Amino acid sequence: MIEIDNVSKLFGAGDSAFRALDRVSVNIRENEFFTLLGPSGCGKTTLLRMIAGFEGPTSGQILLDGQDLSDKPPYRRPVNTVFQSYALFPHMSVAENVGFGLNMLGRSKSEVAATVTEMLKLVRMTDLADRKTSEISGGQQQRVALARALAPRPKVLLLDEPLSALDFKLRKEMQLELKRLQSDTGITFVFVTHDQEEALTMSDRIAVMSAGRIRQIGGPREIYDQPADRFVADFIGDTNFLPAEMIARTGDSAQLRLAQGVEVTARAGQIDKTSGTVTLAIRPEHARLVAPDAGQLTGVLDEIVYFGTDTHYHILLDGFGTRFVLRLQNTPDEMRMMQQGDRVGVALAASAGQVLKD
Amino acid sequence: MAKSFDVRRQPGFSTIAMLCFVMLYLPIILLVAYSFNAGESISHWEGLSLRWYASAWQNDQIQAATIRSITIATTAALLATSAAVLAALATTRTRPWRGQTVAFAMINQPLMVPEIVTAVSLLIFFAMLKVATGYTGLWYLIVAHTAFCIPFAYMPIRARLQGMDLSLEQAGADLYGTPVKVFRYITLPQLWPGILAGGMLSFVISLDDVVITEFVKSAGQDTLPTYMLGQLRRNITPEINAISTALLALSILLVTAMFFFSRTRK
Amino acid sequence: MSPIRTRAALLAPAMVILLFAAAGPLVIVLIYSFLTPGDYGGVIWDFSTDAWFGVLAERDFFTEELSWADAHLMVFWRSIKLSLMTAFLSLIIGFPTAYFIATRPRGSRDVWMLLIMIPFWTNLLIRTFAIMELIRNEGTINTVLIAMGLVTQPVQMLYTEFSLLVGMTYVYLPLMILPIYASMERIDFSLVEAGYDLYATRWQVLRRVIFPLVKPGVVAGSILVFVPCLGAYVTPRVLGGGKQLMLGNLIELQFGQLRNWPLGAALSLTLLVIVMVALIFYVRAAGNEESAHG
Numbered sequence: 001m002i003e004i005d006n007v008s009k010l011f012g013a014g015d016s017a018f019r020a021l022d023r024v025s026v027n028i029r030e031n032e033f034f035t036l037l038g039p040s041g042c043g044k045t046t047l048l049r050m051i052a053g054f055e056g057p058t059s060g061q062i063l064l065d066g067q068d069l070s071d072k073p074p075y076r077r078p079v080n081t082v083f084q085s086y087a088l089f090p091h092m093s094v095a096e097n098v099g100f101g102l103n104m105l106g107r108s109k110s111e112v113a114a115t116v117t118e119m120l121k122l123v124r125m126t127d128l129a130d131r132k133t134s135e136i137s138g139g140q141q142q143r144v145a146l147a148r149a150l151a152p153r154p155k156v157l158l159l160d161e162p163l164s165a166l167d168f169k170l171r172k173e174m175q176l177e178l179k180r181l182q183s184d185t186g187i188t189f190v191f192v193t194h195d196q197e198e199a200l201t202m203s204d205r206i207a208v209m210s211a212g213r214i215r216q217i218g219g220p221r222e223i224y225d226q227p228a229d230r231f232v233a234d235f236i237g238d239t240n241f242l243p244a245e246m247i248a249r250t251g252d253s254a255q256l257r258l259a260q261g262v263e264v265t266a267r268a269g270q271i272d273k274t275s276g277t278v279t280l281a282i283r284p285e286h287a288r289l290v291a292p293d294a295g296q297l298t299g300v301l302d303e304i305v306y307f308g309t310d311t312h313y314h315i316l317l318d319g320f321g322t323r324f325v326l327r328l329q330n331t332p333d334e335m336r337m338m339q340q341g342d343r344v345g346v347a348l349a350a351s352a353g354q355v356l357k358d
Numbered sequence: 359m360a361k362s363f364d365v366r367r368q369p370g371f372s373t374i375a376m377l378c379f380v381m382l383y384l385p386i387i388l389l390v391a392y393s394f395n396a397g398e399s400i401s402h403w404e405g406l407s408l409r410w411y412a413s414a415w416q417n418d419q420i421q422a423a424t425i426r427s428i429t430i431a432t433t434a435a436l437l438a439t440s441a442a443v444l445a446a447l448a449t450t451r452t453r454p455w456r457g458q459t460v461a462f463a464m465i466n467q468p469l470m471v472p473e474i475v476t477a478v479s480l481l482i483f484f485a486m487l488k489v490a491t492g493y494t495g496l497w498y499l500i501v502a503h504t505a506f507c508i509p510f511a512y513m514p515i516r517a518r519l520q521g522m523d524l525s526l527e528q529a530g531a532d533l534y535g536t537p538v539k540v541f542r543y544i545t546l547p548q549l550w551p552g553i554l555a556g557g558m559l560s561f562v563i564s565l566d567d568v569v570i571t572e573f574v575k576s577a578g579q580d581t582l583p584t585y586m587l588g589q590l591r592r593n594i595t596p597e598i599n600a601i602s603t604a605l606l607a608l609s610i611l612l613v614t615a616m617f618f619f620s621r622t623r624k
Numbered sequence: 625m626s627p628i629r630t631r632a633a634l635l636a637p638a639m640v641i642l643l644f645a646a647a648g649p650l651v652i653v654l655i656y657s658f659l660t661p662g663d664y665g666g667v668i669w670d671f672s673t674d675a676w677f678g679v680l681a682e683r684d685f686f687t688e689e690l691s692w693a694d695a696h697l698m699v700f701w702r703s704i705k706l707s708l709m710t711a712f713l714s715l716i717i718g719f720p721t722a723y724f725i726a727t728r729p730r731g732s733r734d735v736w737m738l739l740i741m742i743p744f745w746t747n748l749l750i751r752t753f754a755i756m757e758l759i760r761n762e763g764t765i766n767t768v769l770i771a772m773g774l775v776t777q778p779v780q781m782l783y784t785e786f787s788l789l790v791g792m793t794y795v796y797l798p799l800m801i802l803p804i805y806a807s808m809e810r811i812d813f814s815l816v817e818a819g820y821d822l823y824a825t826r827w828q829v830l831r832r833v834i835f836p837l838v839k840p841g842v843v844a845g846s847i848l849v850f851v852p853c854l855g856a857y858v859t860p861r862v863l864g865g866g867k868q869l870m871l872g873n874l875i876e877l878q879f880g881q882l883r884n885w886p887l888g889a890a891l892s893l894t895l896l897v898i899v900m901v902a903l904i905f906y907v908r909a910a911g912n913e914e915s916a917h918g
Contacts, residue, residue, distance in 0.1 A: 054528055074531040075540075081532045087525035091547045100543075101533035152534065365816050366727040368720070368830055375724030378717050378797070382743050385754035385794070388764055392757070401762050441638040448634035455628075461635060464642050471650070472855025472899055474872040475892045479649035481879060482656055482889070485666070505645035508638055566747040569857050569872075573879075583749050590753075590862060599757075602750040609746040617738050 002028040007060035009046055020046045022212040033182050035191045037199040038209035044192045048158050052081050080149035081158040086141045088133040094144050095129040101152040119147040139170045159191045175202055196236045208232050228270050229357040233281040240324050244280045254355050259319045262296045266353035279356045284327035286352035295345030393599035400596055410600040427581040433500050435560035438507035442515050442556055450519040468506040477573035494576045502574050503564040510563050511556035518552025558612050657889035665883045675886035679894055703871040707853035710792040711846045718800035726808035744798035752862045755791045783865040791863040792853050800845035807841030847906040851899050871895050
């Protein structure tokens with residue numbers, strides 16, 4: 001429904017111009033919870049503001065239901081935004097805020113009133129309709145901002161890091177709430193965040209961005225289990241990177257030789273190579289700690305860090321010169337007797353690794 | 359229990375501060391007190407009376423000067439504030455642009471150039487205009503006052519605009535408000551405290567002006583302050599104190615109102 | 625309309641007014657300073673640099689010999705001296721006062737500042753006038769002194785440099801307190817606590833911790849007092865009584881009794897230049913502070 005076609009955005013001019021977006025193309029589908037994920041400065045907010053109409057693309061175009069949006073100012077786009085700061089009008093009550101869009105569209109008083117009531121019910125804010133926006137809590141402001149943006153029934157709802165100002169517990173709660181609202185209303189949500197966990201929990205699909213480019217688009221599982229390149233693997237979750245030599249490849253399966261002479265099988269991913277040096281990515285929870293002679297890799301236990309739900313074991317691998325981090329879930333009856341300096345083995349789960357694009 | 363150590367205390371500072379407040383207010387209080395003196399002196403108390411207020415009230419010159427002062431201050435404040443609102447809209451929240459420095463320098467110019475220099479330059483310029491056009495009316499004073507009021511009106515309005523969250527107007531546009539509607543329903547309602555503050559400041563500044571008025575005015579165009587300055591050459595009576603007290607009351611009223619207004623709006 | 629055109633249209637009214645009644649006329653002053661004075665005021669349109677010479681020098685009427693214009697130099701010296709002294713006196717009174725206000729509880733600080741601001745927003749002439757009533761020979765101070773038997777004759781304070789100093793300090797003191805308070809209020813008092821924790825005495829904390837932190841405010845305040853003092857007109861006119869001229873009064877004299885408009889124009893521009901130098905100094909200092917902290 002939204003087609004972003006080869007869009008670039010430059011700020012400034014000449015050699016000093018900053019390329020905020022570099023030939024970005026995405027298709028966002030109807031009724032989808034779509035997330036733009038990336039570190040700050042990666043261009044995700046610029047892309048969102050472009051869909052909203054606050055920025056124009058330097059080149060390329062953005063289509064909504066096949067219609068070019070280029071010449072439409074924000075107030076002619078059937079797209080509404082939940083702002084990071086919420087941007088609630090301080091001189092209006094909660095209800096007036098929610099009704100603002102419909103009033104601007106010239107809807108009748110009764111229609112506005114009915115929709116406002118409905119929206120406030122949807123976000124469970126009916127009791128506070130007449131409050132000033134400064135008199136309600138951060139979480140409540142968040143709900144009002146949502147109701148306000150949903151009230152005109154936009155085709156697309158844009159959310160610019162809307163949960164970043166909330167504390168941890170409230171954020172978890174609102175994540176579920178947002179998910180519920182999206183499936184209740186059937187409106188396409190485009191959600192911007194730098195929080196990978198948030199993105200994985202809520203999204204139907206995620207576009208991972210960095211330095212103005214899209215690195216990978218896919219479902220949460222796909223992004224996590226099969227990161228396309230080193231950036232994605234590093235940005236989402238923790239990853240061990242091991243240098244490897246590709247010795248054979250059959251379809252999606254690659255045969256690799258590691259520094260200790262060990263041979264392992266891994267997913268080939270999006271890589272075109274059939275031989276040469278590659279990087280293997282292995283998630284910390286996809287390996288097990290075993291006796292020195294029982295695993296594929298060996299090393300010395302360098303550090304043990306307790307995290308409550310799990311424990312991280314840092315291992316100095318023989319012959320790699322790098323650390324390998326391994327994560328094991330803690331269980332109540334378990335008592336691992338390992339100590340710093342012990343020699344250990346690392347067993348990799350079958351086809352646990354992913355070969356990365358450079 | 360041992361006395362706790364007060365990190366904020368500096369010996370003697372509070373005493374100096376108290377002296378400072380006494381010094382600031384004692385002359386004003388004496389000035390006000392003697393406006394109620396029954397005698398003709400401004401230093402010998404001879405009993406309570408309102409005779410000097412009555413005498414000032416009945417003085418034709420003072421009446422004319424008062425009306426002139428208020429006419430000029432009101433007009434200048436309205437003009438300066440309107441111009442300042444537009445200028446503030448043009449100079450805030452934009453990316454740096456060429457000519458920005460010039461615009462700021464122009465707006466702040468009356469604050470930087472000594473008043474006596476502006477007064478002299480206006481004396482020369484308006485003298486030329488008066489000869490060329492034959493017009494010697496009040497508008498010279500009004501325009502001069504408007505010019506030096508602009509920076510005072512501009513400052514609080516610009517501060518207000520800068521303090522305004524840009525995303526509010528974007529939210530307005532996002533929610534189908536056209537630029538005119540966004541200005542009407544979102545920008546303006548929030549700008550009001552700034553506009554009001556700018557207007558009141560301008561009014562007070564114009565009302566208080568002596569130097570520029572003294573140099574620009576044609577014969578018979580005394581405002582209250584220039585009238586008072588002229589009276590200083592003669593025998594001073596508490597009548598001057600009475601006018602001063604009235605002006606003082608007006609200024610205090612406006613400044614205090616502005617103070618509480620800005621406080622409740624925060 | 626394009627954004628640039630909109631901006632130009634929005635700026636136009638203010639710019640036109642300012643050009644017409646503030647910035648533009650300064651150009652005419654510059655032109656006038658190179659003309660010949662008319663006999664009854666005004667100018668004769670003959671080019672002359674006499675006015676600029678006249679700022680610092682004078683030509684003997686008979687022998688045509690050039691010598692320093694002692695009277696002008698006196699006025700320059702007095703203006704600069706009194707302005708510096710006023711700034712210094714204001715600092716001595718203003719710094720502790722700003723400190724006092726900044727260390728009050730948050731809610732009452734605004735009220736104390738309002739007490740500073742009220743005199744500032746009241747008519748300058750009225751405040752000067754209030755000081756005059758206080759210090760003149762028949763004024764309150766002398767009346768009290770005589771009544772107490774401390775003096776038999778009133779002490780002459782009015783029409784002296786002392787009266788100018790007192791008057792200008794009284795009038796411009798808020799301009800010192802305001803910026804010092806602004807930087808003082810932002811001080812994180814845990815820095816002061818850290819100072820005491822590291823064995824500093826009260827004086828050392830003041831000198832080594834607090835003062836460096838509020839230095840930008842002190843510089844700003846000093847310039848804000850110094851500049852208007854230099855161009856002061858009303859206060860020296862009322863309290864100097866024509867005996868203690870400052871630059872502003874000297875300029876007025878050229879347009880009034882002495883009927884030498886070109887000299888008045890040249891003196892005005894000289895004053896303007898001195899003020900601009902002071903302001904540039906201030907902007908530099910403020911800029912350095914900002915980059916040092918930014």
